[in-house]
Amino acid sequence: MTMMSRFLFGPFRPAIEAQRPVLYRIAYAWCHDAALADDLVQETLSKAWVRRAQLRDETALKAWMVAIMNRCWLDHLRSRRDFDAVEDWQDELESGAASPEACCDREQVIACVRAAVARLPLGQRQVLTLVDLEEFGYAEVAGILGIPVGTVMSRLSRARASLKSLLAATMPQPAAQPQLRRVK
Amino acid sequence: MSPTVSDEILHAFIDGELDVAESEKLIARMHGDAELTQRVCALRSLRGMVKLAYAEPPPAVGRQSRRAPRRRFVQRCAFGSLILLAGLSGGWALRGVESRTLAAAPAAALDGYRTVSLAREADPNRVMLHLDSAAPDKMQAVLDQAERLLDEAEREGRTMQLEVIANSRGIQLMRAGYSPYAARMARMKQRHVNLHWVACAQSIARITDEGQRVELLPATRTAPTAIGEIVTRLQQGWTYVRV
Numbered sequence: 001m002t003m004m005s006r007f008l009f010g011p012f013r014p015a016i017e018a019q020r021p022v023l024y025r026i027a028y029a030w031c032h033d034a035a036l037a038d039d040l041v042q043e044t045l046s047k048a049w050v051r052r053a054q055l056r057d058e059t060a061l062k063a064w065m066v067a068i069m070n071r072c073w074l075d076h077l078r079s080r081r082d083f084d085a086v087e088d089w090q091d092e093l094e095s096g097a098a099s100p101e102a103c104c105d106r107e108q109v110i111a112c113v114r115a116a117v118a119r120l121p122l123g124q125r126q127v128l129t130l131v132d133l134e135e136f137g138y139a140e141v142a143g144i145l146g147i148p149v150g151t152v153m154s155r156l157s158r159a160r161a162s163l164k165s166l167l168a169a170t171m172p173q174p175a176a177q178p179q180l181r182r183v184k
Numbered sequence: 185m186s187p188t189v190s191d192e193i194l195h196a197f198i199d200g201e202l203d204v205a206e207s208e209k210l211i212a213r214m215h216g217d218a219e220l221t222q223r224v225c226a227l228r229s230l231r232g233m234v235k236l237a238y239a240e241p242p243p244a245v246g247r248q249s250r251r252a253p254r255r256r257f258v259q260r261c262a263f264g265s266l267i268l269l270a271g272l273s274g275g276w277a278l279r280g281v282e283s284r285t286l287a288a289a290p291a292a293a294l295d296g297y298r299t300v301s302l303a304r305e306a307d308p309n310r311v312m313l314h315l316d317s318a319a320p321d322k323m324q325a326v327l328d329q330a331e332r333l334l335d336e337a338e339r340e341g342r343t344m345q346l347e348v349i350a351n352s353r354g355i356q357l358m359r360a361g362y363s364p365y366a367a368r369m370a371r372m373k374q375r376h377v378n379l380h381w382v383a384c385a386q387s388i389a390r391i392t393d394e395g396q397r398v399e400l401l402p403a404t405r406t407a408p409t410a411i412g413e414i415v416t417r418l419q420q421g422w423t424y425v426r427v
Contacts, residue, residue, distance in 0.1 A: 028241035038244030106236075106300050106424065109411060113237035131199055132234040138201050156199075157192050164230060 016048050029129040032118045044069040067144040116166035124159035229412030300424040310422040312347040315354035323357050326427045334376045351384030351410035358383045360399040373403050384410035
C-alpha cells in the first residue's frame with residue numbers, strides 16, 4: 001500500500017516539509033536575507049509538492065528540492081533589474097560591504113564568515129555552500145545547478161581561495177591591533 | 185611526483201571526492217610534508233568555519249514560521265524564571281549551609297564568565313578555556329578556573345576533558361622560560377590526564393617573526409590556529425569560555 005501510493009504520488013508531504021530547515025539554511029547562505037530565504041523555501045516547498053510525481057529516486061529528494069530552489073532563486077534574480085549574468089557578479093566582489101571588524105569570539109567569527117561568503121560571486125557562493133553545508137558530492141552539485149563537474153571544482157577552488165584571503169584580512173592580528181588603534 | 189599538490193586535489197581530498205588509492209597516496213605524503221599537512225588543516229578549518237557560520241541561520245520574522253520561535257522564547261523565559269525562582273529559594277533555604285558544599289553545580293564554577301556552546305545546554309565535561317592576554321591576573325584566573333573545574337569533576341566522579349587554548353599574548357603562559365607558572369602547570373598536568381595545553385601555531389609564528397625564539401613547556405600541543413581549534417571543538421559539542 002505504502003509502496004503503491006509512493007509510486008503514484010511521490011514523497012509524502014511530511015518528507016517534503018522535513019526539508020525546510022535544510023533548504024532555509026542553504027537559501028540564507030545564498031542571499032543572506034532571512035525574509036527572502038523564507039520566501040524561497042516556501043515557494044520551493046509548494047513547487048516540490050505540485051511536482052512530486054516527477055521525482056524518480058526518493059533518496060535524491062534533498063538534491064531534487066535544492067535544484068528546484070536554485071531555479072526559484074535564479075527566477076527571483078532575473079525578475080530584479082540589477083541582475084544581468086552570473087559572471088557580472090564577479091565585479092561586486094571588490095565593491096562589497098565594508099570589511100568587518102576583527103573577529104575574536106564566536107559571534108564575530110560567524111559574522112565575519114557570513115560577510116566573507118556574502119562577498120563571493122554568486123556561482124561560487126552556491127557551490128561552496130552546497131559542498132560545505134550539506135556535503136553534497138561534486139557530481140550532485142553539478143546536477144543541482146546544471147553545470148559541468150569541472151566548473152563545480154574550479155568554482156569551489158576559487159571560492160575557498162577568496163574566502164581564505166577575505167578572512168585572513170579580518171581574523172585576529174593580536175600583536176599589531178592595539179598599536180593600530182592608537183594611531184589616529 | 186609533482187613538487188606541489190594542487191589546491192583542487194586538496195579540496196577533493198577534504199570533500200571525500202578522491203578514490204581510496206589517491207587518498208592513501210596523499211595521506212602518505214602528508215606524513216613527511218608538514219607544509220602539506222598545514223594546508224589540509226587550514227582547508228578543513230575553513231570548511232568548519234563556513235559550516236559553523238550557518239549552523240543557526242537567523243529565523244525569518246513576520247512569516248508563519250514566526251510562531252514556533254516565539255513559543256520557544258516564551259518557554260525559555262518561563263524556564264528561566266523557574267530556574268531563577270528555584271535558585272533564589274534554594275539559596276534562601278541553604279543560607280546556613282557551609283559554602284563548600286554548594287560548589288557542586290558545574291555552572292556555579294563558571295560564574296562570572298560567559299560560556300558559549302552550540303548545544304542547548306553547555307556540556308560541563310568538555311570545556312575549553314581561552315586565554316589571549318599575558319596579564320598576570322588573567323593567567324592566574326585561567327589556571328585557577330581549570331583547577332577548580334577539574335577538582336570538582338574529580339570529586340563528583342565525572343570524567344572531564346579540559347583544554348586551555350592560548351593565542352596572541354596568552355602564548356606567554358606556555359613558553360618555557362617566560363611562563364610564571366611553569367611548575368604549577370606541570371603539577372596540574374601530572375594530576376589530571378585529561379588536561380591539555382594548546383598553543384596557537386600562528387601566534388608562535390608571529391612571535392618568531394619578531395625575532396624571538398619560542399620554546400614551549402613540555403606537554404604543550406600546538407594547533408594550526410586557535411580559532412580553528414575552538415571552532416572544531418564547538419562543533420564537537422564543547423563548551424567555550426573566554427577568560
